[in-house]
Amino acid sequence: MKEASIEFKKILSLKEDDFEKYVNERRIEIVSFHLANNSFYQNLSPELKNTFTLESWNKLPILTKANYQKPLIERLSTSYTLKNVYVNRTSGSSGDPFIFAKDKFCHAMVWSSIKYRFGMYGINLNTSYQARFYGYPLEFIGKYKLIVKDFLSSRYRFRIFDLSDASIKKFVTLFKSKKFDYINGYTSCIVMMCNYLKKENLILKNICPSLKVCIVTSEMLFEDDKKLLEEWLGIPVVNEYGAAEMDIIAFQNTNDEWLINTESLYVEILDDDNQPLPFGEEGNIVVTSLYNKAHPFIRYKIGDIGVLEKITDKKIILKKLIGRTNDFATLPSGKKAPGMTFYSLTKVLMQEDGNLKEFVIKQTNLSTFEIIYVSDKVLSEKQETFMKQKFSDYLEDGLTFNFIRKEKLERSKSGKLKQFVSLVK
Numbered sequence: 001m002k003e004a005s006i007e008f009k010k011i012l013s014l015k016e017d018d019f020e021k022y023v024n025e026r027r028i029e030i031v032s033f034h035l036a037n038n039s040f041y042q043n044l045s046p047e048l049k050n051t052f053t054l055e056s057w058n059k060l061p062i063l064t065k066a067n068y069q070k071p072l073i074e075r076l077s078t079s080y081t082l083k084n085v086y087v088n089r090t091s092g093s094s095g096d097p098f099i100f101a102k103d104k105f106c107h108a109m110v111w112s113s114i115k116y117r118f119g120m121y122g123i124n125l126n127t128s129y130q131a132r133f134y135g136y137p138l139e140f141i142g143k144y145k146l147i148v149k150d151f152l153s154s155r156y157r158f159r160i161f162d163l164s165d166a167s168i169k170k171f172v173t174l175f176k177s178k179k180f181d182y183i184n185g186y187t188s189c190i191v192m193m194c195n196y197l198k199k200e201n202l203i204l205k206n207i208c209p210s211l212k213v214c215i216v217t218s219e220m221l222f223e224d225d226k227k228l229l230e231e232w233l234g235i236p237v238v239n240e241y242g243a244a245e246m247d248i249i250a251f252q253n254t255n256d257e258w259l260i261n262t263e264s265l266y267v268e269i270l271d272d273d274n275q276p277l278p279f280g281e282e283g284n285i286v287v288t289s290l291y292n293k294a295h296p297f298i299r300y301k302i303g304d305i306g307v308l309e310k311i312t313d314k315k316i317i318l319k320k321l322i323g324r325t326n327d328f329a330t331l332p333s334g335k336k337a338p339g340m341t342f343y344s345l346t347k348v349l350m351q352e353d354g355n356l357k358e359f360v361i362k363q364t365n366l367s368t369f370e371i372i373y374v375s376d377k378v379l380s381e382k383q384e385t386f387m388k389q390k391f392s393d394y395l396e397d398g399l400t401f402n403f404i405r406k407e408k409l410e411r412s413k414s415g416k417l418k419q420f421v422s423l424v425k
Contacts, residue, residue: 004108008116011263019262020313026290027266028054034296038077040070041296062274062286063300065090068098072295076101080294090244100245103294109264110247117251121213121238123182129210130155131175133185133193135411156180160189161411163358168196175208182212183233187219188417190229192358197232205234215240219417220321241321243302246287250318260308260316264290267316268299269308279310282322330424332366333396346371346387355379360409363422368400378405 014022034041035049042049044061052060068075073082085101102110115125122128132155136146150157156178158171171193183190197204205211214233217240229237239258242248247265250258260267266288269277277283285304289297307320329337346361359373369391373379379387388401411417 001108001111004105004112005115008109008112008263012116014314016312016314023262023266023290023313024054027057027288028052030288030290030293031057031060031298033293034077034298037079037293038075038296040075041298058276060299062270063296063298065098065303068100072099072101075295077294077296085294088244100297101295102292106289106292106294109291113247113261113264117240117248118182118215120254121182121215121236123213125153127154128181128212129179131178131180131183131185132157133160133183133189135160135186158185158189160186163189163192163408165196168193172197172200172202172204172207175204175211178208179210180208181210183214183235185216186417187216187221187225188358188419190214190216190233191225194228194232195357198228203232203234211235213238217242220419241318243287246289246297246300246302249285249287249302250321258318258321260318262314262316266290267308269306270301279308280319282307282320329363329369329395329420329422330366331396332398335396337395346391358409358417360418361420363420363424366424367398368402370402370404372404372406372409374406374408379403 011022031052035045035052044063044067045059048056048059072087076082076085080101080103082101085103086107087099087101089099111125118125118128130153132150134157136143136157136159146157156174158174159167193204211233213236214229215238216229221237221239226237226239239252240248241250241258248261249265249267250260252258268286268288269279269281269283270286271277271283274284282305284301285306286299286301287297288299305322306318307322309317309319311317331337346359355375355377357374357376359371362370362372364370371387384401384403387403391401392399409417
């Protein structure tokens with residue numbers, strides 16, 4: 001960590017004129033390393049093994065999660081083994097989970113990045129007490145390890161698989177007795193807590209005065225949700241965008257700008273033919289880890305769609321994060337509708353009377369959608385008819401909408417809630 005911290009501070013101190021040179025040198029170095037030392041990557045681009053230059057960057061293959069569906073040991077670079085790397089797995093929320101590795105210096109650089117960004121809001125990773133809204137393994141050994149890890153990391157992990165009012169009431173009670181410095185976790189869980197706070201007319205900062213900031217991650221944060229969180233938490237709400245296999249990709253600064261991590265990552269926007277798009281245009285987010293020598297993440301299509309704006313080489317802003325590439329509803333006419341926009345419309349319609357707690361939308365075939373929701377009382381026939389008409393206006397005529405009320409929603413093993421799911425291939 002000491003070595004990585006020194007390196008990260010050097011990068012931050014670079015002047016604007018030197019930053020492009022630094023990024024280009026890192027791009028050349030990381031690709032050249034894997035072409036020389038990683039047989040998995042060599043086999044993906046054998047023609048570039050001895051001829052790679054920055055000019056041939058766009059000839060490098062675009063990697064997806066499907067490329068990594070093979071044993072980890074076959075993807076490690078020479079001199080790296082399962083014993084001398086950090087190993088983890090993705091959550092599988094995108095449908096293609098896989099195990100990955102980072103060398104120890106790369107992993108330390110990731111933590112240097114997190115330390116720097118959280119520090120913008122007065123958070124010290126070593127001493128600040130975190131209220132953690134993440135999932136946890138159900139098996140005994142994994143759960144016990146996590147309890148120890150949380151204790152050593154100054155974190156208290158809330159049990160997010162039960163988000164009933166009775167459970168959330170216990171959450172709020174804990175904020176009275178514990179001096180939390182910040183909240184960190186899945187957006188949907190914290191939104192649920194804030195809906196409870198709103199209903200009870202409670203502001204969390206008044207209950208726990210030590211709170212400084214809330215950092216949400218892993219799930220989309222809509223503008224109306226951010227307003228809800230800031231009002232009832234009583235603290236700033238910061239949007240983090242990252243991936244376990246990479247790093248923090250973008251993080252909102254104190255000026256509410258969603259800054260790309262240009263220190264340890266190289267981020268591109270490509271079209272569906274994998275061609276680079278100019279700044280300001282919407283396309284697939286592709287990320288390169290500039291420091292991971294143990295395992296190649298080079299031009300890795302992460303599965304999200306977004307828009308970048310370049311201020312300088314050092315300051316690039318994520319102007320828009322649209323959602324995952326598979327978060328689109330395909331309709332009988334051939335039209336495609338962004339699932340997150342559909343979700344946002346549903347949210348507005350269903351929350352007007354304060355009855356709704358949370359919901360997901362599932363497209364089961366081209367013309368049929370299930371609206372699965374948790375609420376205090378069942379939707380009336382009049383409400384369902386009104387909503388069906390609004391959905392048809394937004395999408396197209398001839399669609400079927402089935403409303404299904406449940407006691408609670410099923411979350412993934414990691415605890416995430418996927419708000420829109422399409423079963424249409």
